[in-house]
Amino acid sequence: MLFLGNVFLLIVGDNxxxxxxxxxxxxxxxxFPDQFVKLKxxxxxxxxxxxxxxxWQTQLIHMRRTALQDFN
Numbered sequence: 001m002l003f004l005g006n007v008f009l010l011i012v013g014d015n016x017x018x019x020x021x022x023x024x025x026x027x028x029x030x031x032f033p034d035q036f037v038k039l040k041x042x043x044x045x046x047x048x049x050x051x052x053x054x055x056w057q058t059q060l061i062h063m064r065r066t067a068l069q070d071f072n
Contacts, residue, residue, distance in 0.1 A: 020058070024056060027057075028053070
């Protein structure tokens with residue numbers, strides 16, 4: 001049963017992160033049309049695009065952080 005739970009978690013998690021990365025990347029290309037023009041002109045940039053989509057759009061829907069120390 002534990003194995004099946006882990007498999008289910010991986011399937012659901014992968015679906016969620018992929019969906020968020022693709023939709024966030026599409027939105028970013030829409031907000032920055034000059035970058036989309038560069039991508040259409042040079043298809044070699046697609047490999048970099050995938051890594052940048054994951055970096056630009058977090059896969060997490062919500063993540064809370066609490067500062068443990070004041071930084072001024």
